[in-house]
Amino acid sequence: MGTWQKSDWRNKPRVQMPDYQDQEALHAVEGQLSKYPPLVFAGEARRLREELGAAGRGEAFLLQGGDCAESFDQFSADSIRDTFKVMLQMAMVLTYGAKVPVVKVGRMAGQFAKPRSAATETIDGVELPSYRGDIINDLPFTAEARVPNPQKMLQAYTQAAATLNLLRAFSTGGYADVNSVHQWTLGFTASDKAEKFRDMANRIGDTLDFIKAAGVTPESAHTLRQVEFYTSHEALLLEYEEALCRMDSTSGKWLAGSGHMIWIGDRTRQVDGAHVEFCRGVLNPIGLKCGPSTTSEDLKELMRKLNPNNEMGRLTLIARFGAGKVAEHLPRLIETVKAEGANVVWVCDPMHGNTIKSNTGYKTRQVHTVLAEVQEFFAVHRDHGTIPAGVHFEMTGNDVTECTGGVYAVSEENLSDRYHTACDPRLNATQALELAFMVAEELVS
Ligand code: PEP
Numbered sequence: 129m130g131t132w133q134k135s136d137w138r139n140k141p142r143v144q145m146p147d148y149q150d151q152e153a154l155h156a157v158e159g160q161l162s163k164y165p166p167l168v169f170a171g172e173a174r175r176l177r178e179e180l181g182a183a184g185r186g187e188a189f190l191l192q193g194g195d196c197a198e199s200f201d202q203f204s205a206d207s208i209r210d211t212f213k214v215m216l217q218m219a220m221v222l223t224y225g226a227k228v229p230v231v232k233v234g235r236m237a238g239q240f241a242k243p244r245s246a247a248t249e250t251i252d253g254v255e256l257p258s259y260r261g262d263i264i265n266d267l268p269f270t271a272e273a274r275v276p277n278p279q280k281m282l283q284a285y286t287q288a289a290a291t292l293n294l295l296r297a298f299s300t301g302g303y304a305d306v307n308s309v310h311q312w313t314l315g316f317t318a319s320d321k322a323e324k325f326r327d328m329a330n331r332i333g334d335t336l337d338f339i340k341a342a343g344v345t346p347e348s349a350h351t352l353r354q355v356e357f358y359t360s361h362e363a364l365l366l367e368y369e370e371a372l373c374r375m376d377s378t379s380g381k382w383l384a385g386s387g388h389m390i391w392i393g394d395r396t397r398q399v400d401g402a403h404v405e406f407c408r409g410v411l412n413p414i415g416l417k418c419g420p421s422t423t424s425e426d427l428k429e430l431m432r433k434l435n436p437n438n439e440m441g442r443l444t445l446i447a448r449f450g451a452g453k454v455a456e457h458l459p460r461l462i463e464t465v466k467a468e469g470a471n472v473v474w475v476c477d478p479m480h481g482n483t484i485k486s487n488t489g490y491k492t493r494q495v496h497t498v499l500a501e502v503q504e505f506f507a508v509h510r511d512h513g514t515i516p517a518g519v520h521f522e523m524t525g526n527d528v529t530e531c532t533g534g535v536y537a538v539s540e541e542n543l544s545d546r547y548h549t550a551c552d553p554r555l556n557a558t559q560a561l562e563l564a565f566m567v568a569e570e571l572v573s
């Protein structure tokens with residue numbers, strides 16, 4: 129990247145980032161983080177880029193999912209395991225539907241910083257800075273809690289390292305064996321409520337029986353026993369990203385060492401802004417959220433900046449328009465990509481355009497609108513002869529009640545039962561799995 133420096137973003141306009149008051153404390157934290165090991169390695173980021181390239185060509189399918197925001201409070205081995213577990217189930221169902229390998233990428237081990245629609249929040253006449261995620265400040269509505277504290281970056285790093293360590297162990301240590309994954313899925317389809325997915329689950333079971341009979345077993349084929357699992361997050365807090373940026377000794381290129389894939393949010397994708405400046409210089413695969421306000425002109429310039437060599441797999445466009453709006457917005461972006469001859473990976477985030485407020489006062493999403501956006505995304509690609517390469521969900525393996533609908537029919541009245549998110553509402557384990565079944569049905573048809 130020629131003369132690009134990891135600190136160049138500091139000369140660009142920044143939005144959605146905290147103003148740290150105590151610069152000395154900030155510098156001390158940055159110094160400390162810059163001595164810590166990177167969380168991921170260049171070879172891994174390169175491999176993910178190749179796998180995303182395959183997805184862009186229709187030879188693989190991306191499943192990206194996890195919390196809206198990871199939290200320090202809710203950090204536990206069980207919750208990491210449960211999200212990993214449901215992603216493996218979803219991946220198996222999607223593999224069956226898409227008939228290609230599923231690339232698994234968690235919104236995990238770094239997804240701590242949040243863009244907000246307003247810089248401050250007012251409750252009962254008291255105005256305080258907004259909560260911006262556990263890496264920046266704290267959720268309680270007090271003046272002390274909302275002060276951005278650089279020390280929190282160190283805790284985020286530690287939690288990300290521990291999360292990634294556990295994910296690596298689960299991926300290769302036997303937990304991801306296909307037969308166990310299928311047994312978990314049968315547990316879900318055994319319920320009468322999930323009866324409509326039983327047929328597909330049985331067909332997957334038959335396929336597993338067949339390959340076993342043919343002598344392909346987890347003992348003989350390691351891909352039946354191990355998985356590749358990658359991490360991703362929004363690269364929002366650039367002091368953290370810069371401190372974990374490392375030069376790859378083999379290629380001389382810069383790596384964002386904070387996660388395998390990083391993305392630019394819909395609120396921070398200014399062509400001449402700080403976030404684009406940072407992301408353009410690192411070798412990792414980059415995601416770019418595209419919302420209703422993304423113009424063809426924006427996209428053209430962003431593609432040139434973020435993927436100057438036009439490599440397939442380098443840039444993933446994550447469309448998030450909202451159900452009912454995909455046909456209005458996606459075609460102009462597809463036309464722009466075609467006109468530029470650009471290589472991109474098209475992914476659907478059916479969460480962020482579908483957030484509503486329930487009558488009971490909760491920020492929520494309805495499973496049926498989430499599915500509708502995915503279906504619209506597929507339909508537009510079908511019409512244009514382009515490739516829908518994956519899906520991006522906010523989800524958890526925990527049994528929360530944050531989104532409504534699904535086979536267990538979470539209602540607006542149920543939302544208060546187990547509403548645990550500090551940011552956006554997540555699909556719970558069964559809602560996420562049933563969406564995978566429904567997306568798989570789309571892929572088969
Ligand atoms: C997110 O992915 O949590 C998010 C804030 O998305 P967007 O930038 O698309 O609004």
Ligand code: MN
Pocket residue numbers: 196197480522551552
């Ligand atoms: Mn979110």
